Amino acid sequence: ELSSGRTLKGGGTFSASRCCILEIIxxxxxxxxxxxxxxxxxxxxxxxxxxxxxxEELKSIRCLTVTALLIGVSVALKFVMIMPSxxxxxxxxxxxxxxxxMLYGPVVAGLAGVVTDxxxxxxxxxxxxxPIFTLVEVAGAVIYGIFLYGLNPVKxxxxxxxxxxxxxxTNGFQVFRIFMAKFCVNLFCNVFLNTIAMVIMGYFAPxxxxxxxxxxxxxxxxxxxxxxxxxxLVLYPVMVAYRAAFREKRSA
Numbered sequence: 001e002l003s004s005g006r007t008l009k010g011g012g013t014f015s016a017s018r019c020c021i022l023e024i025i026x027x028x029x030x031x032x033x034x035x036x037x038x039x040x041x042x043x044x045x046x047x048x049x050x051x052x053x054x055x056e057e058l059k060s061i062r063c064l065t066v067t068a069l070l071i072g073v074s075v076a077l078k079f080v081m082i083m084p085s086x087x088x089x090x091x092x093x094x095x096x097x098x099x100x101x102m103l104y105g106p107v108v109a110g111l112a113g114v115v116t117d118x119x120x121x122x123x124x125x126x127x128x129x130x131p132i133f134t135l136v137e138v139a140g141a142v143i144y145g146i147f148l149y150g151l152n153p154v155k156x157x158x159x160x161x162x163x164x165x166x167x168x169x170t171n172g173f174q175v176f177r178i179f180m181a182k183f184c185v186n187l188f189c190n191v192f193l194n195t196i197a198m199v200i201m202g203y204f205a206p207x208x209x210x211x212x213x214x215x216x217x218x219x220x221x222x223x224x225x226x227x228x229x230x231x232x233l234v235l236y237p238v239m240v241a242y243r244a245a246f247r248e249k250r251s252a
Contacts, residue, residue, distance in 0.1 A: 050149050054105025062246065063104050070096045070103075071112050071119070078120045088219065090226060093120075097141040098148060098181065098231055099238045106145025113141030132197040140189040147181035153235040154178075178231050186220040186227070 057063045074096025082090040097116065101109035117137040121129050154171040157163040168175050195212050198204060204212065 047146075050105055050146070051107055054107035054109075054145060054149065057104045057108050058111075063108060066242065067100055067104060067108055067112055070100050071115050074100075074112070074116045075119050075123060078116075079124065088222065090223070092230065094140070094144075094182075094185070094227065095230065095234050097137075098144045099235065101141060101144030101146075101181075102148040102151045102153070102235055102239070103242060104145070105149040106142045109141040109145035110138045113138040116141075128201075130197070130201055132200060133194075136189050136193045136197055139193060140185045143184050143188065144181050147177050147184070148235075151177055151235070151239075153239050154232055155236045156232055175232070178235070179228050182224060182228050182231060186224055187217075190220050191216045 074093055077092040077096060080092050084090065093116075097109055097113055100112045114134055114137075117134040152174060154167065154174050157167045191213060195209065195216060198212075199206050199209055
């Protein structure tokens with residue numbers, strides 16, 4: 001009999017079934033909760049371990065040498081741009097910091113972001129120097145390090161259309177890491193942090209903030225697949241060259 005006084009057909013079958021279901025839920029939900037908590041804890045530990053491991057990379061002469069080389073590449077690429085239209089420009093400056101993040105993690109990439117921004121400003125000043133824009137660059141570099149550290153980059157196969165997309169599908173997780181790295185940089189740094197920095201610096205009034213945000217969202221979403229493809233194209237040869245160089249050094 002239900003609490004309202006009505007009785008279901010089949011007598012106590014519903015109550016028995018309901019009790020059975022509740023008992024099953026009571027048994028399994030705690031296990032799922034514990035398992036989820038364990039997974040979250042493991043992810044958090046891995047996240048902070050990567051920062052610690054990246055910090056320890058700074059003790060290596062190899063790390064400092066390769067990072068300095070890639071900083072030079074990144075600064076040089078700041079002045080290489082392709083403009084398919086008046087409103088869109090394709091820059092390659094992010095490639096150097098993404099490569100540093102892949103090889104040495106978020107701490108090294110973040111420090112490289114500081115150096116890259118300062119040197120880039122000294123080589124070609126654009127307006128007054130502001131540490132706010134340096135922080136935006138650092139944030140982007142750290143994001144690359146978080147997503148790409150330890151990445152085994154994808155070798156693109158251009159022999160046929162099926163081979164190309166089949167390779168992307170086979171290496172789906174690596175492609176996803178590259179995509180998420182660029183997506184987060186574009187959304188968090190290019191759209192929001194950069195716009196906030198420009199408001200603080202007085203480049204435009206706060207009243208037009210959301211107008212600028214909307215424009216930047218459209219622009220960065222348009223650029224996203226192109227920039228992801230550039231990373232897919234560049235990160236694999238960077239890793240191959242890195243491994244070959246230091247393998248030859250060890251064998252010598």
